[in-house]
Amino acid sequence: MRLDKKTESLLEQTASTLKTSKAEVIKQSLSDYCARILTEKRKRPYELIKDLLHRGGSGRGDLSFRSEEILRRRFKKNHS
Numbered sequence: 001m002r003l004d005k006k007t008e009s010l011l012e013q014t015a016s017t018l019k020t021s022k023a024e025v026i027k028q029s030l031s032d033y034c035a036r037i038l039t040e041k042r043k044r045p046y047e048l049i050k051d052l053l054h055r056g057g058s059g060r061g062d063l064s065f066r067s068e069e070i071l072r073r074r075f076k077k078n079h080s
Contacts (some may be wrong), residue, residue: 051078
């Protein structure tokens with residue numbers, strides 16, 4: 001595998017710090033990365049937004065009419 005100088009240097013420093021081979025750092029890094037990606041991709045849509053939904057009563061009487069607008073604002077706020 002070919003790496004740019006910056007990445008190669010980072011890999012060498014990491015391997016040296018961990019007192020292991022560069023190949024082992026690469027294997028572990030790929031394993032961790034793939035596991036994280038697969039975990040995220042397996043989440044159901046509800047799991048991705050449940051923190052936006054379960055906050056108790058809002059005290060607002062306009063939720064049924066403005067729910068889409070309110071959710072869009074929350075998504076924008078949480079992802080900015």
